[in-house]
Amino acid sequence: MSSSALAEGLFLFIIRISFAHTTPKPQKGAKRVEEQNRRSGRGRRVKLAAVYLLAALAAALGWLNACLPDRVYLEPEQVLVLPRFGWVEPLRLHGSQNVVSTRAVGSYQTTLALGGWLPVKTIRTVVTTRPSVTVCGTPFGVKMFSEGALIVGFSDVDRADGSTANPAKAAGLHLGDRVVCIGETATENNDAVKAALDAAQGAEVEVIYIRGGEQLQTTLTPAWDATAGQWRAGMWVRDSSAGVGTLTFADEEKGVFAGLGHPISDSDTGESIALRSGEIVPCQITGCSKGTAGSPGELKGRFLSAHAIGTIRINGENGVYGSTRAQFAGQKMEVAFAQEVEAGDAEIWTTTSGETPRAYRVKIEKISDADPRRNMVFRVVDRELLAQTGGIVQGMSGSPIVQNGRLVGAVTHVLVNDPTRGYGIFAQTMLEQAERVTE
Numbered sequence: 001m002s003s004s005a006l007a008e009g010l011f012l013f014i015i016r017i018s019f020a021h022t023t024p025k026p027q028k029g030a031k032r033v034e035e036q037n038r039r040s041g042r043g044r045r046v047k048l049a050a051v052y053l054l055a056a057l058a059a060a061l062g063w064l065n066a067c068l069p070d071r072v073y074l075e076p077e078q079v080l081v082l083p084r085f086g087w088v089e090p091l092r093l094h095g096s097q098n099v100v101s102t103r104a105v106g107s108y109q110t111t112l113a114l115g116g117w118l119p120v121k122t123i124r125t126v127v128t129t130r131p132s133v134t135v136c137g138t139p140f141g142v143k144m145f146s147e148g149a150l151i152v153g154f155s156d157v158d159r160a161d162g163s164t165a166n167p168a169k170a171a172g173l174h175l176g177d178r179v180v181c182i183g184e185t186a187t188e189n190n191d192a193v194k195a196a197l198d199a200a201q202g203a204e205v206e207v208i209y210i211r212g213g214e215q216l217q218t219t220l221t222p223a224w225d226a227t228a229g230q231w232r233a234g235m236w237v238r239d240s241s242a243g244v245g246t247l248t249f250a251d252e253e254k255g256v257f258a259g260l261g262h263p264i265s266d267s268d269t270g271e272s273i274a275l276r277s278g279e280i281v282p283c284q285i286t287g288c289s290k291g292t293a294g295s296p297g298e299l300k301g302r303f304l305s306a307h308a309i310g311t312i313r314i315n316g317e318n319g320v321y322g323s324t325r326a327q328f329a330g331q332k333m334e335v336a337f338a339q340e341v342e343a344g345d346a347e348i349w350t351t352t353s354g355e356t357p358r359a360y361r362v363k364i365e366k367i368s369d370a371d372p373r374r375n376m377v378f379r380v381v382d383r384e385l386l387a388q389t390g391g392i393v394q395g396m397s398g399s400p401i402v403q404n405g406r407l408v409g410a411v412t413h414v415l416v417n418d419p420t421r422g423y424g425i426f427a428q429t430m431l432e433q434a435e436r437v438t439e
Contacts, residue, residue: 068112069369071124073337073428076105080125082112082339084367092116105129130337131431133249134330135400135407137349137357139285140247141303142320144264144278144312148180148210149187149237152268157234160226166234171207171220173235176269181208182220188276189239197222197231210274238266241273244283244301245320246350246398248410248430250328256437257310257328259398260320261412261425262373278312280322281305284355291390291419299352299395313437318373318425319398319410321434336406338375338426341367346378348411350399352388357399360385364403365421376401376409376424391419401427 068088074080082088091111110125151173156164173179179187182196183205196205204221222231241264250257259280263272282304291297309326343366347359360382367376378401380391389396392414401409401424409424 065121067368067370068121069123069338071126072110072339073126073128075130076127078127080110083342084339084369085112087114088112088120089116091119131251131335132332133251133335133407133431134328135249135333135349135402136247136328136330137351137400138247138329138355139244139283139299139301139351139395140259140309141281141283141301142241142243142245142264142278142312143281144242144273144315145189145240145276146178146238147188147274147276148178149190149193149239150266150269150271150273151175151177151179151235152238152266153236154234155236157223157225157232158227159223165223167220167223168233168235171218173207173209173218173220174211176211176266176271178210178271178274179207179237180210180215182206187237190237193233193237194230197233200231202231238268241266244285244299244395246396246411247280247328248319248398248400249407249427249434250324250330251434252324252327254435254438255324256321256434257324258319258321258410258430258434261318261398261410261430263315263317264320272317273315275312275315278315278322279308280310280312280320281308282355285351285353285395288352288389288393288395290388291393291414293417293419296414296416296419297390297393299389299393301395304355314433316433318412318433319430321430321437323437333402334406335427335431336403336408338369338428340406341376341403341408341426343367344403346401346403346408348378348380348396348399348401350385350396350411352385359402362401364401364424372429373412373425374423375426375429377415377421378424379421386420389419392422393419396422 080090091113105127108125109122111119111122113119154166154169156166158164181187183200185192185196187193200222202222204219206217207220208217220233222233225232245260247259265272283301284304285299285301287300289297310322310324312320312322314321343364346362346364348362349357349359351357362378362380364376364378380386396411399411400407407427409427410430411422412425413423415421
């Protein structure tokens with residue numbers, strides 16, 4: 001039985017109990033009527049208690065369903081155990097093959113159940129050889145060009161008659177919109193936007209843009225800026241981005257790399273940059289501004305070479321991924337499956353000066369399978385790192401998290417009000433995304 005069918009059955013049972021009633025048998029005498037009323041009252045209270053109990057059970061099962069993972073990875077012959085859900089195990093069905101004992105590599109459906117008998121959720125179990133990657137922790141520079149021109153601000157146009165206008169706002173364009181075409185011109189960069197406005201010569205022109213993943217269109221009439229002596233739309237646009245991050249791992253056999261643990265976003269709008277092209281280059285950390293409560297610190301670096309060591313293929317919700325163009329320094333290490341990550345001691349590998357990473361002690365305090373991007377909360381306990389940076393700072397995103405000799409995840413964000421704490425993402429999730437580069 002699936003979890004949805006179980007929840008539906010509980011709901012229908014609650015409804016039946018709620019509307020059920022008993023028809024009293026005819027009785028003679030006041031005492032019998034009084035006794036009947038007492039019994040009827042007790043019956044109603046019992047039924048009401050049952051309704052509340054079943055409603056609480058249905059809510060608990062729904063919560064558990066949301067908390068459990070959708071997919072679990074195992075090595076051949078590895079037992080399916082979820083330490084964070086000790087009372088949940090595969091459904092015990094007589095005569096059925098249980099994936100926990102299979103030796104065959106493949107993908108299987110597994111029904112998880114409370115105590116092995118009450119179905120909660122059906123998940124996908126992938127039996128595979130355990131992957132190994134080169135764990136890095138080294139800094140890298142990012143140079144990325146966006147698909148279209150991202151609107152990062154507005155400024156009014158001064159007309160010759162002394163009045164002002166803003167054609168972009170009048171056309172309904174918003175901060176964070178991505179303009180991909182003006183008239184017949186594809187606006188792949190800032191120069192293309194200027195050329196399209198010049199070509200319009202003040203005539204109404206069609207604008208195609210992306211907002212919230214949806215392609216929309218409007219019309220815009222460029223205004224002549226008497227001060228600047230050019231046609232303008234009253235909007236500031238950006239077509240590229242550059243910054244510093246940390247490389248999580250590289251898979252030399254597949255020729256892919258992974259880093260950051262979160263997307264590259266525009267600094268002004270916070271919008272994830274739609275990738276047109278990008279590359280990573282060698283980088284050196286030259287300094288650090290220390291983080292304090294409410295004010296995240298930041299690693300400062302410089303690009304060492306214009307020669308790219310990797311091509312960015314994906315700017316995704318859980319990191320930056322691409323194909324390698326050079327060999328990456330690091331340590332070969334097995335990747336831990338998500339269910340193997342545990343609260344307790346761990347390390348982050350990060351670079352706070354120069355080009356060589358070091359290991360610093362942290363404690364994993366909380367683990368979640370429900371959030372696809374924030375799977376861990378950890379606290380920095382290494383006194384040396386706290387003295388240098390105050391904890392987690394911008395630029396450390398992507399720093400590998402290592403536990404029990406395996407790569408378990410990567411740093412993604414700092415808790416703004418407590419820089420000694422940070423969020424992490426499972427290495428398993430990043431590895432899944434990295435494999436898409438080769439597809």
